[in-house]
Amino acid sequence: MAFTAMLVFLSACGGSSEENETNEVTIGYFPNLTHIATIVGLENGYFEEEFGEDITLKTKTVTNGGLFMEAMATETIDVGTVGPGPLLNIYVKDPSYHIISGAVNGGAVLVADNDSGVTELADLDGKRVAIPVIGSTQDVMLRKALQEVDLSPTTSGGTVELYAAAPADTTTLFSQDSVHAAATQEPWGYVLETQANGQKLLDWDEFAWGKESTNTVVAASENFMENDALTESYLKAHLRAVEFIQKNPEESQALVIEHLKELTGQELNADEVEAAFNNLEVTTSVNEQVIQEMADISLEAEYVSSNNIDGMINLSILEGLKE
Known part of the structure:
Protein backbone atom coordinates (compact mmCIF):
# COMPACT_ATOMS: atom_id res chain seq x y z
CA MET A 1 0.00 0.00 0.00
CA ALA A 2 1.50 3.31 -1.04
CA PHE A 3 1.50 5.94 1.66
CA THR A 4 0.93 9.58 0.78
CA ALA A 5 2.22 12.31 3.11
CA MET A 6 -0.30 13.90 5.47
CA LEU A 7 -2.77 11.14 4.71
CA VAL A 8 -4.60 9.86 7.75
CA PHE A 9 -4.79 6.19 7.00
CA LEU A 10 -6.37 5.03 10.23
CA SER A 11 -9.31 6.37 12.16
CA ALA A 12 -9.27 6.52 15.92
CA CYS A 13 -11.50 3.68 16.91
CA GLY A 14 -10.65 2.80 20.46
CA GLY A 15 -10.01 4.15 23.90
CA SER A 16 -6.91 6.03 24.94
CA SER A 17 -3.89 4.67 26.75
CA GLU A 18 -3.99 4.77 30.51
CA GLU A 19 -0.47 6.12 30.47
CA ASN A 20 -1.12 8.95 28.03
CA GLU A 21 -4.34 9.91 26.27
CA THR A 22 -2.58 10.43 22.95
CA ASN A 23 -4.52 8.75 20.15
CA GLU A 24 -2.81 10.48 17.25
CA VAL A 25 0.86 10.37 16.22
CA THR A 26 2.51 12.47 13.50
CA ILE A 27 5.68 11.07 11.95
CA GLY A 28 8.07 13.54 10.31
CA TYR A 29 10.73 12.96 7.68
CA PHE A 30 12.44 14.44 4.61
CA PRO A 31 11.68 13.40 1.01
CA ASN A 32 15.15 12.00 0.33
CA LEU A 33 17.10 8.76 0.44
CA THR A 34 18.67 9.28 3.86
CA HIS A 35 15.17 8.92 5.33
CA ILE A 36 14.75 5.51 3.73
CA ALA A 37 13.98 3.77 7.03
CA THR A 38 10.93 5.95 7.63
CA ILE A 39 9.78 5.63 4.03
CA VAL A 40 10.07 1.83 4.02
CA GLY A 41 8.35 1.64 7.40
CA LEU A 42 5.42 3.57 5.96
CA GLU A 43 5.28 1.77 2.62
CA ASN A 44 5.40 -1.69 4.20
CA GLY A 45 2.79 -0.82 6.82
CA TYR A 46 5.10 -1.45 9.77
CA PHE A 47 4.05 1.69 11.65
CA GLU A 48 0.38 0.92 11.06
CA GLU A 49 0.83 -2.61 12.39
CA GLU A 50 2.91 -1.69 15.43
CA PHE A 51 0.80 1.26 16.60
CA GLY A 52 -2.44 -0.65 16.13
CA GLU A 53 -5.98 0.44 15.44
CA ASP A 54 -6.30 2.75 18.44
CA ILE A 55 -3.74 5.21 17.07
CA THR A 56 -4.35 7.51 14.11
CA LEU A 57 -1.14 8.02 12.15
CA LYS A 58 -0.28 11.10 10.13
CA THR A 59 2.88 12.12 8.33
CA LYS A 60 4.53 15.47 7.71
CA THR A 61 7.41 16.04 5.29
CA VAL A 62 9.84 18.94 5.57
CA THR A 63 12.87 19.96 3.53
CA ASN A 64 15.39 20.72 6.26
CA GLY A 65 16.17 20.06 9.89
CA GLY A 66 15.31 23.56 11.05
CA LEU A 67 11.76 23.14 9.81
CA PHE A 68 11.60 19.66 11.36
CA MET A 69 12.60 20.92 14.80
CA GLU A 70 10.25 23.90 14.49
CA ALA A 71 7.42 21.48 13.76
CA MET A 72 8.43 19.33 16.71
CA ALA A 73 8.54 22.39 18.97
CA THR A 74 5.01 23.34 17.92
CA GLU A 75 3.87 19.72 18.38
CA THR A 76 3.03 19.18 14.72
CA ILE A 77 5.64 16.38 14.60
CA ASP A 78 5.91 13.86 17.44
CA VAL A 79 8.64 11.56 16.20
CA GLY A 80 10.61 10.93 13.02
CA THR A 81 13.96 11.16 11.28
CA VAL A 82 16.22 14.22 11.20
CA GLY A 83 19.92 15.05 11.20
CA PRO A 84 21.62 15.32 14.60
CA GLY A 85 22.86 18.86 13.85
CA PRO A 86 19.48 20.64 14.02
CA LEU A 87 18.42 18.49 16.97
CA LEU A 88 21.43 19.38 19.12
CA ASN A 89 21.06 23.06 18.17
CA ILE A 90 17.62 23.04 19.78
CA TYR A 91 18.46 20.64 22.62
CA VAL A 92 20.93 22.98 24.31
CA LYS A 93 18.12 25.56 24.56
CA ASP A 94 15.31 23.15 25.36
CA PRO A 95 16.23 19.59 26.43
CA SER A 96 12.79 18.24 25.54
CA TYR A 97 13.90 16.29 22.46
CA HIS A 98 15.91 13.11 22.26
CA ILE A 99 17.69 10.75 19.90
CA ILE A 100 16.15 7.33 20.44
CA SER A 101 17.83 5.42 17.58
CA GLY A 102 20.17 5.76 14.66
CA ALA A 103 18.83 5.57 11.10
CA VAL A 104 21.54 6.26 8.51
CA ASN A 105 25.30 6.72 8.65
CA GLY A 106 27.04 8.35 5.70
CA GLY A 107 24.85 9.45 2.84
CA GLU A 212 31.07 7.05 11.22
CA SER A 213 29.26 10.24 10.22
CA THR A 214 25.78 10.03 11.70
CA ASN A 215 23.52 11.56 9.05
CA THR A 216 20.02 10.70 10.22
CA VAL A 217 18.62 9.72 13.62
CA VAL A 218 15.21 9.04 15.10
CA ALA A 219 14.17 12.02 17.21
CA ALA A 220 11.26 12.13 19.62
CA SER A 221 9.70 14.82 21.77
CA GLU A 222 9.63 14.31 25.50
CA ASN A 223 5.82 14.41 25.43
CA PHE A 224 5.80 11.50 22.99
CA MET A 225 8.36 9.57 25.03
CA GLU A 226 6.26 9.88 28.18
CA ASN A 227 4.23 7.04 26.72
CA ASP A 228 6.54 4.01 26.63
CA ALA A 229 4.05 2.05 24.54
CA LEU A 230 4.10 4.65 21.76
CA THR A 231 7.89 4.83 21.79
CA GLU A 232 8.18 1.05 21.68
CA SER A 233 5.69 0.85 18.81
CA TYR A 234 7.67 3.33 16.73
CA LEU A 235 10.98 1.64 17.42
CA LYS A 236 9.62 -1.83 16.66
CA ALA A 237 8.49 -0.56 13.26
CA HIS A 238 11.82 1.20 12.75
CA LEU A 239 13.77 -1.97 13.58
CA ARG A 240 11.66 -3.94 11.11
CA ALA A 241 12.27 -1.34 8.41
CA VAL A 242 16.03 -1.31 8.99
CA GLU A 243 16.18 -5.11 8.84
CA PHE A 244 14.08 -5.18 5.67
CA ILE A 245 16.34 -2.63 3.95
CA GLN A 246 19.47 -4.52 4.94
CA LYS A 247 18.06 -7.78 3.54
CA ASN A 248 16.22 -6.33 0.53
CA PRO A 249 18.17 -3.34 -0.81
CA GLU A 250 16.76 -3.41 -4.35
CA GLU A 251 13.15 -3.70 -3.23
CA SER A 252 13.72 -0.95 -0.67
CA GLN A 253 15.08 1.37 -3.34
CA ALA A 254 12.01 0.69 -5.50
CA LEU A 255 9.76 1.58 -2.56
CA VAL A 256 11.59 4.88 -2.11
CA ILE A 257 11.27 5.74 -5.81
CA GLU A 258 7.54 5.04 -5.79
CA HIS A 259 6.97 6.87 -2.51
CA LEU A 260 8.82 10.00 -3.60
CA LYS A 261 7.04 9.95 -6.97
CA GLU A 262 3.67 10.04 -5.20
CA LEU A 263 4.95 12.69 -2.81
CA THR A 264 6.62 15.05 -5.28
CA GLY A 265 5.33 14.04 -8.71
CA GLN A 266 8.90 13.36 -9.84
CA GLU A 267 10.35 9.91 -10.45
CA LEU A 268 13.97 9.34 -9.50
CA ASN A 269 16.17 7.33 -11.83
CA ALA A 270 16.70 3.80 -10.51
CA ASP A 271 20.42 3.85 -11.36
CA GLU A 272 20.83 7.13 -9.49
CA VAL A 273 19.09 5.75 -6.43
CA GLU A 274 21.16 2.56 -6.49
CA ALA A 275 24.41 4.52 -6.75
CA ALA A 276 23.34 6.85 -3.97
CA PHE A 277 22.20 3.93 -1.79
CA ASN A 278 25.74 2.55 -1.94
CA ASN A 279 26.91 5.76 -0.26
CA LEU A 280 25.09 5.14 3.00
CA GLU A 281 24.61 2.59 5.76
CA VAL A 282 21.18 1.94 7.23
CA THR A 283 21.59 1.24 10.94
CA THR A 284 20.11 1.75 14.40
CA SER A 285 23.55 2.52 15.85
CA VAL A 286 24.41 6.01 17.09
CA ASN A 287 28.01 7.22 17.35
CA GLU A 288 27.80 9.34 20.47
CA GLN A 289 31.40 10.57 20.15
CA VAL A 290 30.74 11.95 16.66
CA ILE A 291 27.60 13.73 17.83
CA GLN A 292 29.53 15.28 20.72
CA GLU A 293 32.15 16.50 18.23
CA MET A 294 29.32 17.97 16.16
CA ALA A 295 28.16 19.85 19.24
CA ASP A 296 31.71 21.12 19.78
CA ILE A 297 31.84 22.45 16.20
CA SER A 298 28.39 24.03 16.55
CA LEU A 299 29.65 25.83 19.65
CA GLU A 300 32.71 27.08 17.76
CA ALA A 301 30.39 28.32 14.99
CA GLU A 302 28.29 30.09 17.65
CA TYR A 303 25.18 28.20 16.57
CA VAL A 304 24.73 27.14 20.19
CA SER A 305 25.69 28.61 23.54
CA SER A 306 26.78 25.29 25.00
CA ASN A 307 28.12 21.94 23.81
CA ASN A 308 26.59 20.09 26.76
CA ILE A 309 24.30 17.47 25.22
CA ASP A 310 24.18 15.15 28.22
CA GLY A 311 20.86 13.31 28.16
CA MET A 312 20.09 14.06 24.52
CA ILE A 313 20.78 10.48 23.45
CA ASN A 314 18.40 7.99 25.07
CA LEU A 315 18.72 4.50 23.62
CA SER A 316 17.29 2.64 26.61
CA ILE A 317 14.05 1.53 24.95
CA LEU A 318 15.85 0.58 21.72
CA GLU A 319 18.37 -1.51 23.64
CA GLY A 320 15.57 -3.18 25.58
CA LEU A 321 13.85 -4.21 22.35
CA LYS A 322 17.08 -5.71 21.02
CA GLU A 323 17.56 -7.97 24.05
Whole structure:
Protein backbone atom coordinates (compact mmCIF):
# COMPACT_ATOMS: atom_id res chain seq x y z
CA MET A 1 0.00 0.00 0.00
CA ALA A 2 1.50 3.31 -1.04
CA PHE A 3 1.50 5.94 1.66
CA THR A 4 0.93 9.58 0.78
CA ALA A 5 2.22 12.31 3.11
CA MET A 6 -0.30 13.90 5.47
CA LEU A 7 -2.77 11.14 4.71
CA VAL A 8 -4.60 9.86 7.75
CA PHE A 9 -4.79 6.19 7.00
CA LEU A 10 -6.37 5.03 10.23
CA SER A 11 -9.31 6.37 12.16
CA ALA A 12 -9.27 6.52 15.92
CA CYS A 13 -11.50 3.68 16.91
CA GLY A 14 -10.65 2.80 20.46
CA GLY A 15 -10.01 4.15 23.90
CA SER A 16 -6.91 6.03 24.94
CA SER A 17 -3.89 4.67 26.75
CA GLU A 18 -3.99 4.77 30.51
CA GLU A 19 -0.47 6.12 30.47
CA ASN A 20 -1.12 8.95 28.03
CA GLU A 21 -4.34 9.91 26.27
CA THR A 22 -2.58 10.43 22.95
CA ASN A 23 -4.52 8.75 20.15
CA GLU A 24 -2.81 10.48 17.25
CA VAL A 25 0.86 10.37 16.22
CA THR A 26 2.51 12.47 13.50
CA ILE A 27 5.68 11.07 11.95
CA GLY A 28 8.07 13.54 10.31
CA TYR A 29 10.73 12.96 7.68
CA PHE A 30 12.44 14.44 4.61
CA PRO A 31 11.68 13.40 1.01
CA ASN A 32 15.15 12.00 0.33
CA LEU A 33 17.10 8.76 0.44
CA THR A 34 18.67 9.28 3.86
CA HIS A 35 15.17 8.92 5.33
CA ILE A 36 14.75 5.51 3.73
CA ALA A 37 13.98 3.77 7.03
CA THR A 38 10.93 5.95 7.63
CA ILE A 39 9.78 5.63 4.03
CA VAL A 40 10.07 1.83 4.02
CA GLY A 41 8.35 1.64 7.40
CA LEU A 42 5.42 3.57 5.96
CA GLU A 43 5.28 1.77 2.62
CA ASN A 44 5.40 -1.69 4.20
CA GLY A 45 2.79 -0.82 6.82
CA TYR A 46 5.10 -1.45 9.77
CA PHE A 47 4.05 1.69 11.65
CA GLU A 48 0.38 0.92 11.06
CA GLU A 49 0.83 -2.61 12.39
CA GLU A 50 2.91 -1.69 15.43
CA PHE A 51 0.80 1.26 16.60
CA GLY A 52 -2.44 -0.65 16.13
CA GLU A 53 -5.98 0.44 15.44
CA ASP A 54 -6.30 2.75 18.44
CA ILE A 55 -3.74 5.21 17.07
CA THR A 56 -4.35 7.51 14.11
CA LEU A 57 -1.14 8.02 12.15
CA LYS A 58 -0.28 11.10 10.13
CA THR A 59 2.88 12.12 8.33
CA LYS A 60 4.53 15.47 7.71
CA THR A 61 7.41 16.04 5.29
CA VAL A 62 9.84 18.94 5.57
CA THR A 63 12.87 19.96 3.53
CA ASN A 64 15.39 20.72 6.26
CA GLY A 65 16.17 20.06 9.89
CA GLY A 66 15.31 23.56 11.05
CA LEU A 67 11.76 23.14 9.81
CA PHE A 68 11.60 19.66 11.36
CA MET A 69 12.60 20.92 14.80
CA GLU A 70 10.25 23.90 14.49
CA ALA A 71 7.42 21.48 13.76
CA MET A 72 8.43 19.33 16.71
CA ALA A 73 8.54 22.39 18.97
CA THR A 74 5.01 23.34 17.92
CA GLU A 75 3.87 19.72 18.38
CA THR A 76 3.03 19.18 14.72
CA ILE A 77 5.64 16.38 14.60
CA ASP A 78 5.91 13.86 17.44
CA VAL A 79 8.64 11.56 16.20
CA GLY A 80 10.61 10.93 13.02
CA THR A 81 13.96 11.16 11.28
CA VAL A 82 16.22 14.22 11.20
CA GLY A 83 19.92 15.05 11.20
CA PRO A 84 21.62 15.32 14.60
CA GLY A 85 22.86 18.86 13.85
CA PRO A 86 19.48 20.64 14.02
CA LEU A 87 18.42 18.49 16.97
CA LEU A 88 21.43 19.38 19.12
CA ASN A 89 21.06 23.06 18.17
CA ILE A 90 17.62 23.04 19.78
CA TYR A 91 18.46 20.64 22.62
CA VAL A 92 20.93 22.98 24.31
CA LYS A 93 18.12 25.56 24.56
CA ASP A 94 15.31 23.15 25.36
CA PRO A 95 16.23 19.59 26.43
CA SER A 96 12.79 18.24 25.54
CA TYR A 97 13.90 16.29 22.46
CA HIS A 98 15.91 13.11 22.26
CA ILE A 99 17.69 10.75 19.90
CA ILE A 100 16.15 7.33 20.44
CA SER A 101 17.83 5.42 17.58
CA GLY A 102 20.17 5.76 14.66
CA ALA A 103 18.83 5.57 11.10
CA VAL A 104 21.54 6.26 8.51
CA ASN A 105 25.30 6.72 8.65
CA GLY A 106 27.04 8.35 5.70
CA GLY A 107 24.85 9.45 2.84
CA ALA A 108 26.46 12.90 2.57
CA VAL A 109 29.08 13.95 0.02
CA LEU A 110 31.00 17.05 -1.04
CA VAL A 111 30.71 17.77 -4.76
CA ALA A 112 32.46 20.51 -6.78
CA ASP A 113 31.45 22.09 -10.07
CA ASN A 114 33.90 20.87 -12.73
CA ASP A 115 34.20 24.42 -14.07
CA SER A 116 35.00 25.92 -10.66
CA GLY A 117 38.70 25.11 -10.60
CA VAL A 118 38.15 23.20 -7.37
CA THR A 119 39.89 19.83 -7.52
CA GLU A 120 40.75 19.33 -3.86
CA LEU A 121 39.48 20.51 -0.50
CA ALA A 122 42.07 23.27 -0.13
CA ASP A 123 40.82 24.86 -3.37
CA LEU A 124 37.65 25.95 -1.56
CA ASP A 125 39.62 28.93 -0.25
CA GLY A 126 37.63 31.98 -1.39
CA LYS A 127 34.83 29.87 -2.87
CA ARG A 128 31.09 29.54 -2.19
CA VAL A 129 29.67 26.20 -1.02
CA ALA A 130 25.98 25.29 -0.90
CA ILE A 131 24.59 23.65 2.24
CA PRO A 132 20.96 22.68 2.94
CA VAL A 133 20.53 25.23 5.74
CA ILE A 134 22.72 27.03 8.26
CA GLY A 135 23.32 24.76 11.24
CA SER A 136 22.42 21.62 9.29
CA THR A 137 24.29 18.35 9.65
CA GLN A 138 26.00 18.98 6.30
CA ASP A 139 27.02 22.46 7.48
CA VAL A 140 28.73 20.96 10.53
CA MET A 141 30.33 18.21 8.42
CA LEU A 142 31.70 20.81 6.01
CA ARG A 143 33.19 22.80 8.89
CA LYS A 144 34.86 19.61 10.14
CA ALA A 145 36.33 18.93 6.68
CA LEU A 146 37.55 22.52 6.26
CA GLN A 147 39.38 22.34 9.59
CA GLU A 148 41.52 19.56 8.14
CA VAL A 149 42.99 21.98 5.55
CA ASP A 150 43.11 25.02 7.84
CA LEU A 151 40.09 26.70 6.27
CA SER A 152 36.93 28.06 7.86
CA PRO A 153 33.70 29.78 6.78
CA THR A 154 33.48 33.55 6.40
CA THR A 155 31.06 33.65 9.33
CA SER A 156 33.91 32.38 11.51
CA GLY A 157 36.50 34.77 10.10
CA GLY A 158 37.58 32.49 7.26
CA THR A 159 37.36 32.58 3.48
CA VAL A 160 34.76 29.96 2.52
CA GLU A 161 31.26 31.33 2.00
CA LEU A 162 28.36 29.09 3.01
CA TYR A 163 25.23 29.45 0.88
CA ALA A 164 21.98 27.93 2.17
CA ALA A 165 19.87 26.30 -0.54
CA ALA A 166 17.49 23.37 -0.81
CA PRO A 167 19.37 20.29 -2.12
CA ALA A 168 16.98 20.01 -5.07
CA ASP A 169 18.03 23.52 -6.17
CA THR A 170 21.77 22.84 -6.27
CA THR A 171 21.73 21.57 -9.87
CA THR A 172 20.43 24.97 -10.96
CA LEU A 173 23.02 26.73 -8.82
CA PHE A 174 25.77 24.70 -10.50
CA SER A 175 24.48 25.48 -13.99
CA GLN A 176 24.31 29.19 -13.16
CA ASP A 177 27.80 29.15 -11.60
CA SER A 178 26.20 30.55 -8.44
CA VAL A 179 28.14 28.16 -6.19
CA HIS A 180 31.42 26.32 -6.61
CA ALA A 181 30.58 23.23 -4.57
CA ALA A 182 27.86 21.64 -2.45
CA ALA A 183 27.80 19.66 0.78
CA THR A 184 24.66 17.62 0.31
CA GLN A 185 22.89 14.36 1.03
CA GLU A 186 22.05 11.61 -1.39
CA PRO A 187 20.67 11.25 -3.98
CA TRP A 188 21.42 14.91 -4.71
CA GLY A 189 25.18 14.35 -4.71
CA TYR A 190 24.86 11.75 -7.44
CA VAL A 191 22.47 14.02 -9.36
CA LEU A 192 25.07 16.80 -9.31
CA GLU A 193 27.66 14.41 -10.72
CA THR A 194 25.47 13.06 -13.51
CA GLN A 195 23.34 16.07 -14.41
CA ALA A 196 25.23 19.20 -13.37
CA ASN A 197 28.86 18.65 -14.36
CA GLY A 198 29.86 17.88 -10.79
CA GLN A 199 32.83 15.92 -9.51
CA LYS A 200 33.07 14.35 -6.09
CA LEU A 201 35.60 16.03 -3.81
CA LEU A 202 34.88 13.84 -0.80
CA ASP A 203 32.93 10.59 -0.98
CA TRP A 204 30.60 9.51 1.82
CA ASP A 205 33.35 7.48 3.52
CA GLU A 206 35.79 10.43 3.38
CA PHE A 207 33.58 13.41 4.20
CA ALA A 208 33.99 14.64 7.79
CA TRP A 209 33.83 11.53 10.00
CA GLY A 210 33.50 9.20 7.02
CA LYS A 211 31.54 6.02 7.60
CA GLU A 212 31.07 7.05 11.22
CA SER A 213 29.26 10.24 10.22
CA THR A 214 25.78 10.03 11.70
CA ASN A 215 23.52 11.56 9.05
CA THR A 216 20.02 10.70 10.22
CA VAL A 217 18.62 9.72 13.62
CA VAL A 218 15.21 9.04 15.10
CA ALA A 219 14.17 12.02 17.21
CA ALA A 220 11.26 12.13 19.62
CA SER A 221 9.70 14.82 21.77
CA GLU A 222 9.63 14.31 25.50
CA ASN A 223 5.82 14.41 25.43
CA PHE A 224 5.80 11.50 22.99
CA MET A 225 8.36 9.57 25.03
CA GLU A 226 6.26 9.88 28.18
CA ASN A 227 4.23 7.04 26.72
CA ASP A 228 6.54 4.01 26.63
CA ALA A 229 4.05 2.05 24.54
CA LEU A 230 4.10 4.65 21.76
CA THR A 231 7.89 4.83 21.79
CA GLU A 232 8.18 1.05 21.68
CA SER A 233 5.69 0.85 18.81
CA TYR A 234 7.67 3.33 16.73
CA LEU A 235 10.98 1.64 17.42
CA LYS A 236 9.62 -1.83 16.66
CA ALA A 237 8.49 -0.56 13.26
CA HIS A 238 11.82 1.20 12.75
CA LEU A 239 13.77 -1.97 13.58
CA ARG A 240 11.66 -3.94 11.11
CA ALA A 241 12.27 -1.34 8.41
CA VAL A 242 16.03 -1.31 8.99
CA GLU A 243 16.18 -5.11 8.84
CA PHE A 244 14.08 -5.18 5.67
CA ILE A 245 16.34 -2.63 3.95
CA GLN A 246 19.47 -4.52 4.94
CA LYS A 247 18.06 -7.78 3.54
CA ASN A 248 16.22 -6.33 0.53
CA PRO A 249 18.17 -3.34 -0.81
CA GLU A 250 16.76 -3.41 -4.35
CA GLU A 251 13.15 -3.70 -3.23
CA SER A 252 13.72 -0.95 -0.67
CA GLN A 253 15.08 1.37 -3.34
CA ALA A 254 12.01 0.69 -5.50
CA LEU A 255 9.76 1.58 -2.56
CA VAL A 256 11.59 4.88 -2.11
CA ILE A 257 11.27 5.74 -5.81
CA GLU A 258 7.54 5.04 -5.79
CA HIS A 259 6.97 6.87 -2.51
CA LEU A 260 8.82 10.00 -3.60
CA LYS A 261 7.04 9.95 -6.97
CA GLU A 262 3.67 10.04 -5.20
CA LEU A 263 4.95 12.69 -2.81
CA THR A 264 6.62 15.05 -5.28
CA GLY A 265 5.33 14.04 -8.71
CA GLN A 266 8.90 13.36 -9.84
CA GLU A 267 10.35 9.91 -10.45
CA LEU A 268 13.97 9.34 -9.50
CA ASN A 269 16.17 7.33 -11.83
CA ALA A 270 16.70 3.80 -10.51
CA ASP A 271 20.42 3.85 -11.36
CA GLU A 272 20.83 7.13 -9.49
CA VAL A 273 19.09 5.75 -6.43
CA GLU A 274 21.16 2.56 -6.49
CA ALA A 275 24.41 4.52 -6.75
CA ALA A 276 23.34 6.85 -3.97
CA PHE A 277 22.20 3.93 -1.79
CA ASN A 278 25.74 2.55 -1.94
CA ASN A 279 26.91 5.76 -0.26
CA LEU A 280 25.09 5.14 3.00
CA GLU A 281 24.61 2.59 5.76
CA VAL A 282 21.18 1.94 7.23
CA THR A 283 21.59 1.24 10.94
CA THR A 284 20.11 1.75 14.40
CA SER A 285 23.55 2.52 15.85
CA VAL A 286 24.41 6.01 17.09
CA ASN A 287 28.01 7.22 17.35
CA GLU A 288 27.80 9.34 20.47
CA GLN A 289 31.40 10.57 20.15
CA VAL A 290 30.74 11.95 16.66
CA ILE A 291 27.60 13.73 17.83
CA GLN A 292 29.53 15.28 20.72
CA GLU A 293 32.15 16.50 18.23
CA MET A 294 29.32 17.97 16.16
CA ALA A 295 28.16 19.85 19.24
CA ASP A 296 31.71 21.12 19.78
CA ILE A 297 31.84 22.45 16.20
CA SER A 298 28.39 24.03 16.55
CA LEU A 299 29.65 25.83 19.65
CA GLU A 300 32.71 27.08 17.76
CA ALA A 301 30.39 28.32 14.99
CA GLU A 302 28.29 30.09 17.65
CA TYR A 303 25.18 28.20 16.57
CA VAL A 304 24.73 27.14 20.19
CA SER A 305 25.69 28.61 23.54
CA SER A 306 26.78 25.29 25.00
CA ASN A 307 28.12 21.94 23.81
CA ASN A 308 26.59 20.09 26.76
CA ILE A 309 24.30 17.47 25.22
CA ASP A 310 24.18 15.15 28.22
CA GLY A 311 20.86 13.31 28.16
CA MET A 312 20.09 14.06 24.52
CA ILE A 313 20.78 10.48 23.45
CA ASN A 314 18.40 7.99 25.07
CA LEU A 315 18.72 4.50 23.62
CA SER A 316 17.29 2.64 26.61
CA ILE A 317 14.05 1.53 24.95
CA LEU A 318 15.85 0.58 21.72
CA GLU A 319 18.37 -1.51 23.64
CA GLY A 320 15.57 -3.18 25.58
CA LEU A 321 13.85 -4.21 22.35
CA LYS A 322 17.08 -5.71 21.02
CA GLU A 323 17.56 -7.97 24.05
